[in-house]
Structures are given as structure tokens and as C-alpha cells.
Amino acid sequence: MRRAWVTALVLAGGIFQTAAAQDAKAVIAAASKAMGADGLNSIYYDGVAQNGNLGQNNNSNQPWPLTGANDYVRAIDFTQPASRATWTTYAVPVTGGVATLAPAQQNITKENAAWAQQLEIWITPWGFLKAAAAASNATVKAQLMGLKRVQVVEFDSPVKSPGGKPYRLVGYINNQNLVERVQTWLENPVFGDMLVDADYSYYRDGANGLKFPAQMVQKRGGWPVFTAYILGAHANPPNIQTLLTPPAGGRGAGGGGAAPAAAGPTSEKLADGVFRINGAYNSLAIEFADYILLFEPGPQSEARAQAVIAEAKKVIPNKPIRYGVISHHHFDHTSGLPAVVAEGITIVTPEVNHDFLMKALSAPRTLAPDSQSKSGKKPVIEGFKGDKRVFQDATRTFEVHVIKGLPHADGLVIGYLPKEKILVYADMFNLPTPNEPVPNPPVVGTGVFLDNIERLKLEPERVMSIHSLNPDRLTTVAEMKASAGRK
Numbered sequence: 001m002r003r004a005w006v007t008a009l010v011l012a013g014g015i016f017q018t019a020a021a022q023d024a025k026a027v028i029a030a031a032s033k034a035m036g037a038d039g040l041n042s043i044y045y046d047g048v049a050q051n052g053n054l055g056q057n058n059n060s061n062q063p064w065p066l067t068g069a070n071d072y073v074r075a076i077d078f079t080q081p082a083s084r085a086t087w088t089t090y091a092v093p094v095t096g097g098v099a100t101l102a103p104a105q106q107n108i109t110k111e112n113a114a115w116a117q118q119l120e121i122w123i124t125p126w127g128f129l130k131a132a133a134a135a136s137n138a139t140v141k142a143q144l145m146g147l148k149r150v151q152v153v154e155f156d157s158p159v160k161s162p163g164g165k166p167y168r169l170v171g172y173i174n175n176q177n178l179v180e181r182v183q184t185w186l187e188n189p190v191f192g193d194m195l196v197d198a199d200y201s202y203y204r205d206g207a208n209g210l211k212f213p214a215q216m217v218q219k220r221g222g223w224p225v226f227t228a229y230i231l232g233a234h235a236n237p238p239n240i241q242t243l244l245t246p247p248a249g250g251r252g253a254g255g256g257g258a259a260p261a262a263a264g265p266t267s268e269k270l271a272d273g274v275f276r277i278n279g280a281y282n283s284l285a286i287e288f289a290d291y292i293l294l295f296e297p298g299p300q301s302e303a304r305a306q307a308v309i310a311e312a313k314k315v316i317p318n319k320p321i322r323y324g325v326i327s328h329h330h331f332d333h334t335s336g337l338p339a340v341v342a343e344g345i346t347i348v349t350p351e352v353n354h355d356f357l358m359k360a361l362s363a364p365r366t367l368a369p370d371s372q373s374k375s376g377k378k379p380v381i382e383g384f385k386g387d388k389r390v391f392q393d394a395t396r397t398f399e400v401h402v403i404k405g406l407p408h409a410d411g412l413v414i415g416y417l418p419k420e421k422i423l424v425y426a427d428m429f430n431l432p433t434p435n436e437p438v439p440n441p442p443v444v445g446t447g448v449f450l451d452n453i454e455r456l457k458l459e460p461e462r463v464m465s466i467h468s469l470n471p472d473r474l475t476t477v478a479e480m481k482a483s484a485g486r487k
Contacts, residue, residue, distance in 0.1 A: 305336025
């Protein structure tokens with residue numbers, strides 16, 4: 001009896017799926033009519049918004065920081081396809097001082113064929129319906145979303161990922177025939193196949209039967225990267241081309257293209273068995289009796305991390321790289337970690353970052369297979385407890401200290417070689433030019449850095465920055481104190 005029941009369910013499921021494929025066009029057509037998308041070639045909407053900074057949260061387990069996007073205006077032409085968004089935002093100078101209001105924009109043209117740009121058009125409620133209607137492979141199935149029953153429409157976009165798979169779109173349509181959610185996936189060096197989730201709620205009526213969501217929330221990596229309260233929307237604006245055209249000299253924003261090839265790094269010997277691997281983001285290679293340790297092993301990109309690893313093996317030959325200590329979790333410092341995992345290097349970081357990095361680096365990487373996915377290796381991450389981790393053998397001691405009181409990032413660490421009196425750090429002290437006055441208010445990072453050096457009773461004679469100083473060199477505690485007006 002049980003086998004017959006299961007067989008009946010399987011047969012019913014097959015019938016349902018076939019019916020679902022046949023019904024997809026009907027569901028899409030009903031939603032298009034309800035939302036006023038029939039005959040919609042372009043749209044213009046405005047409101048107030050916020051942009052989130054992916055990978056730059058102050059704690060790896062908390063939301064991305066959001067920056068106000070005032071006077072937000074967006075125009076989309078689905079026929080080209082093209083889009084332009086403009087807004088103004090307050091920017092706080094790195095060296096302190098009063099925030100200033102500055103214009104910003106995002107321009108997407110038909111020449112921006114990468115999915116990282118195009119998805120911004122097709123994950124809108126109207127763009128999704130238009131893409132779904134044009135797709136030959138759309139299917140639909142009923143599903144519960146929370147306590148609500150929705151129709152889930154899925155199809156492949158015509159755009160293919162670097163790995164050859166087409167990007168997939170999934171839309172959730174409620175019983176009022178309104179698009180509540182659209183999802184797609186985008187390759188990301190840290191998250192792998194990263195879910196892009198756009199939620200639309202509180203629909204309002206516009207002119208000529210157009211319906212638009214009063215609230216938009218787009219999430220990446222599980223946290224919002226864009227939120228907006230839409231005040232009004234207009235179908236087929238007569239001045240659409242003007243709205244899409246940037247002023248003379250304007251240029252588009254937005255990323256997602258392939259990272260540029262990394263230039264081969266050079267090295268600078270700081271002491272016996274201690275080398276600075278030079279670049280826009282520097283790394284420090286340290287020789288122990290039977291292994292190498294890298295401080296900042298995976299900055300910028302996979303290509304940069306591979307170049308750093310190769311250079312470390314060149315200057316310290318015939319030894320494996322066993323440990324890679326990251327300064328902090330921000331993505332400009334960790335986007336090369338897949339190459340570190342592929343090399344079999346143990347990533348070392350304070351415990352606060354362990355679960356985040358383990359989850360992110362364990363995710364599937366099918367859209368853009370990288371060296372990690374090709375190697376088949378799993379991440380090995382040491383999340384150390386407490387405020388200090390010491391690497392030591394008969395030849396050398398290297399101390400890793402957790403910085404206290406820094407707003408920039410929880411779990412940010414510095415490295416210190418007590419014998420060589422060399423300290424390495426990231427994202428705290430930015431060297432001002434000689435003619436600049438002492439910042440008022442002072443630079444928080446510099447003050448925190450100096451306070452921590454004093455708290456830890458460190459006595460560095462040379463201080464190496466992961467971000468190259470201008471002019472490029474190692475600095476001193478005295479120079480940092482002078483920049484902060486301290487003696």
C-alpha cells in the first residue's frame with residue numbers, strides 16, 4: 001500500500017510539473033496585466049534610498065553598512081536594455097572633517113553585457129515579467145512563501161556565466177498577481193555562487209494601470225545592499241533617452257567584471273627570512289624552520305593571491321606555506337582567499353571571523369569555477385580565541401595581536417616580529433602629505449593604532465602598511481605620532 005501511495009505521488013508530481021510548464025505563460029501574462037506591464041517599454045521612478053557596502057561590515061556577522069542615497073531617481077528602457085540611476089550622498093573624508101554632499105550615478109547600457117550589470121534591470125518586477133515572457137524555458141510551480149501561497153516562475157537568462165552555465169532567474173508571484181520577490185545568482189570571490197535577492201512590498205497604484213512597490217530591498221550575502229522607499233513611478237516617460245543620458249564627462253558605476261591580471265610582484269628583504277611582497281596591497285612573507293607564514297595572503301583577487309604565493313615560494317624556496325594570517329575580513333583583503341585554500345594554507349583569524357569565512361568559502365562555485373573549486377580542497381580556518389596568537393620555533397617568533405577599540409572592523413589584527421622590531425598593519429594609519437596640517441578632528445584609526453601599540457608595549461622600529469604609503473616606504477611610530485599631533 002505504501003509503495004502504491006508513493007508511486008501515485010511521483011506520477012502526480014510529474015503531471016503537475018508538466019502542467020506547471022504549460023501554465024507558466026498564463027501566470028506571467030496574468031501578472032503582467034495586473035501590474036500594468038503590458039505595453040510597458042520603459043519606466044522612471046524616484047524616492048529615497050540607501051546603498052550597502054558589500055564585504056565592508058564592521059563585524060563579519062553583521063549587516064553591510066548603509067549610506068544614504070538622497071534624491072534617488074532611476075530610469076530603465078527595457079527595449080535597449082539600458083538603465084541610469086542618480087542620487088546624492090554624504091562622504092566623510094578619510095582624514096576626518098565635515099562630510100560633503102556629492103553626486104553619484106550608475107549607468108548600464110546594452111554594451112554592459114555582464115550579468116553583474118544587466119541583472120539590475122531584469123530583477124525589477126517589470127523587468128522580470130518581460131524577461132520571463134520572452135523566455136522559452138519558463139516553468140511555474142505553486143509554493144508556500146511563509147504562510148502565503150505563491151506561484152514560482154523560473155527560467156534561464158540568455159546570459160551565460162564564466163563557467164558556461166546560464167544565469168537563472170526565479171520570481172515569486174502572489175495571489176494578487178504581483179511580483180513579491182526575484183532571485184538570481186552572481187559569482188563572487190568570497191561567497192562563490194552568491195544569491196541576489198530582491199524583495200518588493202507595499203504596492204501602490206500609478207497612472208495608466210501601472211503598479212509599483214513602495215519598498216524595495218535587495219540583499220547580497222544575506223544582508224541588504226540596496227533599500228528604497230519609492231515615492232512615484234511613471235510608465236513610458238516621453239523623455240526616456242534624456243533620462244538615460246549622462247552629462248558630458250559622466251561615467252557609469254558598478255562592477256562585477258573580471259579582475260585585471262595581477263602584475264608580477266617584486267620583493268623587498270626587510271631582515272633575514274623576512275620579505276615584503278610589494279604591490280598596491282602588500283604582503284609579508286616570514287620564514288620559519290620548516291614552513292612559511294604569510295601575513296595578508298589573499299588580498300584583492302585570486303590572481304593577486306596566486307602571485308603573492310608564487311613570490312613567497314621564490315624568495316623562500318623549498319618550504320611549504322603553512323599559515324596565512326589575514327589582517328581582517330573586508331573583501332578587498334580577502335577576495336584572493338580561494339587561491340589560499342587551493343594551496344592548502346591554513347587561514348588564521350580571530351574567532352569572530354571563523355564561522356563567516358567557513359560558510360562563505362564552503363559555498364558552491366559553479367558560475368565561475370576558481371582554483372579552489374578545481375582543487376577540490378576545503379577551507380581550513382583557525383579561529384583563535386583571545387587577543388593574541390604566537391607563532392614560534394627555534395628560529396623566530398611572530399606575534400599576532402587583536403586591535404581593541406577600532407570602529408573599522410572587529411577582529412582586525414597586526415603582526416609583530418619582536419626580534420626584528422618590524423610591525424605590519426592594515427587600514428589604520430594613512431600617511432598625510434608633509435604640508436597637511438594635523439587633522440581636526442583627528443583620524444580615529446591613527447589614534448587607536450598608537451594607543452594599542454602603547455597598550456601592548458610594542459617597540460617597533462619599522463612599520464609596514466598593507467596599503468602602500470605615498471611615497472612608498474616603511475614608516476615609524478614617531479611619524480605616526482607627528483601626523484596625529486602627539487609627541
